Amino acid sequence: MFLELDSVGRTFVLERRKHTEELCVLEGISFGVAEGSFVAICGPSGCGKSTLLRLIHGLQQPDAGEIRVRGERVTAPSLDRGMVFQHHNLMPWRTVIRNVELGLEAQKLSKAEARSRAERWLDKVGLSDFASYYPAQLSGGMQQRVGLARALAIDPAILLMDEPFGALDAQTRVLLQEELERIWEANAKTVVFITHDIEEALFLADRVIVMSARPGRIIADIAVDAARPRREQWRAAPEFAQLKGEIWKLLRSGQQEALLEEVSP
Template sequence: MFLEIDRITKTFRLERRRNQQELRALDDISLDVAEGEFVVICGPSGCGKSTLLRLIHGLQQPDSGEVRVRGVPVREPTLDRGMVFQHHNLMPWRTVARNVELGLEALGRPKAERTMRAGEWLAKVDLEQFATYYPAQLSGGMQQRVGLARALAVDPEMLLMDEPFGALDAQTRVVLQGELERIWEADSKTVVFITHDIEEAIFLADRVIVMSARPGRIVADIPVEAPRPRGDAWRAAPAFAELKGRIWELLQQTAVKEPVT
């Protein structure tokens, strides 16, 4: 198995008015992801989705259990696991092309290779004509495309995406969902994608993993058996509506009943 999440738990310790409190974010999470699979994790706010993604990336370590990629325990972040956040985190003083080259610089790749790879990926996200622009000159959707190109330029084995389209308007979001599916089909990366948007999950996923409210547990693993490439016809299909209703019911049953802290 490519990615193995083996019975992980994660608890955060918080200081409040000189008292230490514990917040259990994840409880006994186990999940396997096959190579080349597109898995979407969906759950109520505060259920630990983003925490789970950071554990997969190696930004944090679980209190118990283990995350393994190709059988090797994950101990720290590497460029083999590309990360795309909700906020693009582009460097405002670097051009679009230079932002895309960032990971390649970290790998010590020659300038000619960096320029070529950046150009290739900007073309794949339809931004090659904006290579010399700066992030502030781009729309939010364009900035997020740059972030995607930057993550993919280093040719990671796996792409981790934390609500990457969450801050975008509805129309731009739908467009980028289609572009992401197109890129994924062409490149066959393993993807773990976090979202709170049910329709986005059903459109993109091979499987939708539904999590409970805090502490996060997996309550359902739902296959999405729809042919690819997908488009507006899939969004309008009865099976799409049936899946949406099923996932919505699960989320309602596991909704947070207390304020998220």
């Protein structure tokens, strides 16, 4: 298996005024991701989805279990794992093309090679005409495309996406979902995509992993056997509605159980 998570857990220690408190965010997370597949992780707010992605990237370390890529344990961040955040995190003083070149500088490519690769990825996300613009001159959707180009330009083995379209309006979000699927099909990257949007997960992914409320546990791993490329017809299909209903029922049940635990004496 290309990416493996084996009984992964994460607990944070919170410093209070007179005492410390432990907050268990993730517990017993185990799953594998095949090379070239697109996996979405869906769950309620606060269930540890973003923490899980940071653990896969190597920005944090689990308290229990381990994460492996190509059989090697993840112990630190790597350019082999590209990250796209909900907020694009572009450098406002750099032009669009200089933002895309940022990761390439860390790879110590020549200026000519870095520029050529950045131009190629800007073309793939449809922003060639905006290479000399600054982030503030772009719409939110365009800024997120720059973030995607920056992550893909370093040619990572795995693309990690943390609700990248969550802050966008509904129309832009749908358009970028279609754009992402097109780019993914053309480049066959392994993708782990975090979202709380069930429709987004079903449109993009081969599998949807459903998590419970905190502490986050896996409560379902659902295959999405829909032909690609996917278009609006898939969103309107009876199978889409059936899967959406199934996932929503799982999420609602998990949230209700968490609320009961909170109010129990």
